[in-house]
Amino acid sequence: MAHRFQCRCGKLQGEIAQPAPVLRAVCYCRDCQAYAHLLGEPQRVLDAQGGTDIVAMQSNNVRLTAGQEWLACLSLSPRGLLRWYAGCCRTPIANTPRDWKLPYAGMVHSCLERPQPIETSFPAVQLQVNTGSAHGPVPRVGKLAGMARLARLMLRLLAARARGAYRQTPFFDATGAPVVEVKVAEREAVAQAKRAVGA
Template structure:
């Protein structure tokens, strides 16, 4: 499946076979990141981000790698990657390269909605961090547990195989781009709900 930023300067491919689960995340940090990008349209009506959780080796950037930029909402937060040309979110990863995880915003997948659903499942089927949602969100506990277990199983299997996230890290385990780290005041302003 094709990944692309809004202006088309960054492109890539996603292997659906490397996906763990599709989920909507309602945490304040995902909402703050969308606001920082200036993309309120990246959030659903309850303030959630539609994400495909996957193994990092399932994403390949084929064009515009020099346009990738990185930010973090704090000194210990996730590394959130975006296209510097048009501020399209492209993915988030833990700071530790040993955690074999990549969250790709569905907004960056340049395919028709029905093709995305056929590959990754329907939007909103699994909801996480619903306590931070801006409106009521249905979150069937068994579905949520199944999704979390799929992600955990993928992380555990990668750890057993000694896999490291090499997609956006150098050989020393440092991010390929120096992240812009937001200060507390800016983070709190972006995280505040109206």
């Protein structure tokens, strides 16, 4: 059964095919923290230590079912990750590489908690990354097991790329171009957001 997701106001909706091999991780990097501040209301996205809960998966498992016109994309630099969000209420949706042939989507917990709880479809946190940028001690999870799961996910992504599964994505069109214009955040805005998180 698919896991349904939606933005905070419910205009943008979608689903994730199940069962989908995933890796659930918390990222504490300064870019993820700055991004949450750029969208506003970072307290809805970041945990107490500045982490973003992300469910990593193949992008071909993701489908938008309503409100595609609200999909927006921001990047913190001209070559940075593509960070997809709902333009209607600025809910983070997913992070993807710029190269569509790497069929990865890091789905942000903010859209996965409604209309059904994230725990109904996905495991507990399996890996923490960039903990050096955390704002305090973080509860440790099995690092070796998490890295092994990450390696398995990367192998699946490479296999999906070889099969051409990257073409099945809601984030890129048939030519490999993003489905919406990518807005690159102004350098000063990014710097200000990073100052807000203590970077």
